[in-house]
Amino acid sequence: MKQRGRHRRRRRGRALRAVLAGAGLALTAAATMISTSQATVADDPGALKPLTSSAELDRLRLTEQPVPQRSLDRLAAAMGRPVGVGTVLSGADRSLRDADECSAHEKKALPVEPAATRAYCWDPADSATRRWRPESVTTSGDAEDNGRWGAHRVILSGWTHDTDDGRGLARVAFVNADDPGHLTYTWALLAVPVDGGRDFRGLVSRVSGMVWYRDKLLVTTSGGERDALYVYDLRRIHRATVDGQEVGRVPGGWSAHGYRWVLPAVASYRPADGNCVRAAGADLSALPCPDGLSLDRSSAPASLIASQAAPTDGGRHTRLWRYSFSRDPLRSGLLATDSGGTAASDEAYGTKAEDVRGVLSHRPGPSTEPDWYLGRPADEGTHGTLWRQDERGAKAAECGSEDTHRCWGDGTGSLSYWQETGDVWSLSGRMLFALPLSAIERELR
Template identity: 65%
Template sequence: MKQRGRHRRRRRGAALRAVLTGTALALTAAATLISTSQAGVAEDPGALTPLTSPADTGRLRLQEHLVPARTLDRLAASMGGPVGVDAVLQSADRVLPEAADCSAEDRASLPVAPAAGHAYCWDPADTTATAWRPTAVTTSGDADDDGVWGTHRVVLAGWTHSTTTGRTAERGLARVAFVDADDPAHLAYRWALLVVPVDGGRDYRGLASEVSGMVWYENKLLVTTTAGSADALYVYDLDRIHRTTVTGPAIGRVPGGWSADGYDFVLPAVGSYRFASGPCASSGPPCPGALGLDRGTAPDSLVAAESTPPDGDRPARLWRYAFSADPARAGLLATDAGGRADAVEAYRTRAAGIRGVLSYRKPGADRASWYVGRLPGTQDGHGGMWRQDTGRARAARCGADASDRCWAQGAGSLSYWQETGEVWSLSDRMLFSLPLADLDGSLD
């Protein structure tokens, strides 16, 4: 396991930093021009309203459920022992072309304002005529504040398969792209399938759940689950990645070894968090959608946004949980003696259709700002990016009519890379990053 601070590396030189935060990409005319039909200004979500009553905060309580160590160890032994993140990166078999080498349709999905500083499109094998779509992103900048995992800069992108289209065996599954980001000009990646141990570690099944939010903290990866699921979050261990031994469509133990629908690597869940008051619902606990990490709190905290329809008018909730400071519980939430995790802060927002959330306190500021990336109400075209706090809300604006439809198409989650000052996110077709300073500039 990687210990905090163990792998701190000397900061890269000015040349690399200049590459990472360099000149913003020139977008195509298709991306920079928004039609009048798309440019209607959305209702201002206004200031955040704190939620402090037990009736509100009690619904956010989670109950921790950890998979027994003997179950995980039995599975590991049967599969030949775990491998590390390095093994996945070293076997990367796909590349992420830079924006200049991507199609105009791909580039048109990028934010209009602020413009992306770096952007990449996925291998056509993963985007052409498939039912898979990218939904969540997190990085080694979340995992450790030095920005690297071992010796590598890594981006993890979560993808979800449609529950209604595509090959039946894949419907509803979730996978993670392990992206080697050591060289910003040459990104490469490899897939791993998310699975859940069953039968005491003698087998596993695919995680049949939408992944709309994902945070890598310490050696743990926390992901959201499908709305209405009994579990709110699943937990994965980046020190427990396993190789499969059989190539085939089955998932789990098969004659001759282990299979995962053709994937060479699997991550078995090591635990989950369930709302103590029952499955999420509009009248009960909020269904978590986007997730983010905030290193500006003590201890660091996991932030979440409620998943609501972009066309609805139901207010959404934003809240946070503290991470445990116990080294024996690295990457897990802080809990009481009964394994319960309570929200340490919660708000209500009038923003709907939130698909990305980030909480960040500027140096010298008296309160944190919450950044929310929203889908457009019609779910076509560009979404909006708003910054909210308990005093007001500001939006990124673009075009002659000052539209707030300036963010990415099919926007995904947000991840702040503290070491470089970048925010990473996803459109429905591309992976991109931009300096947080540029995002703030567009909002100010």
């Protein structure tokens, strides 16, 4: 029975790849030929372990820290009236290339099984640079039930600027996805108000995870930041008035590292018991410092999913947990908190899956427990592993002549489910891609 199941999976994979070839998304031979080093089957992480003790859950509490309204108003008075997403999209000055225009090297990073049904690579000016790296994605499908922000379908992608000291900047691509055949985008710099709103600095952080819910964008922090998450208001986007590499107030106006737009943070979340200082490795006794984020619209209310990855061969478990979003219309896009401004975790797990980069939780039915999808990067080569995990066990796709589990993309990109279309969006290498969640479910059942 097991052997026949493998043959069926292989036939499905061949048929799907044949369809994609006709649509211009065929993978190169280098992508479909799995090397001997890649063919080693990844260790099965087994079942999720619920974390239920009060001590474990208390460590996951976050305290909300709003930027004073006076500071935001002072910055707006100095920089000019803020704009919204529609204004930013109207100035899109770059285009994503469809997969058939991407190089074989770029497409090599795409998943093998299940295969992408839509894929794009960035403008050559952005895909060529090695200093900036795409890591996270969220969409207007997260933001609103109808999948649109105003009149537009929008994709946001977070990029990190690598520096030798690990203290690079963070930027977001605002992608106009109204026409699937012609995606355009432009950049905005993520910033933090300082000096009571008289200036701003760049966000010194990796943006390995981001979620757009209602009018707020939540991003992970690392590097020089001591908070677990920063919050941005997508109705409060400012224009830079000086085209320079500096960040903040400069002679003659405001500079955003050469970008036309800048988002100043409006709030942050810090561990209730201290600062989010990342130690080497992840420890379930440590404070919450999320690496990955996603939105779960299948919960009630919608919830923020977070993951904190354990390193490979570290002997520790990756942590997964969730927070509910507030139902209060005056707290649109913010987490549910108590009277002291503290958000508590609703659910938490430990998993033996190491070095998890992408995380997604989704209930396939109204009365079912959620499935957790965990993306892990490749140890060697270009392909990582996507696991489906719950309290009963784990499953990953199989591909190649050796039935390897390394069938996903490079595994370094976050996961975002666009409920209206049924697609999961992610990043692999320099590719932005999507595929139906139903295809993932079929492959990982």
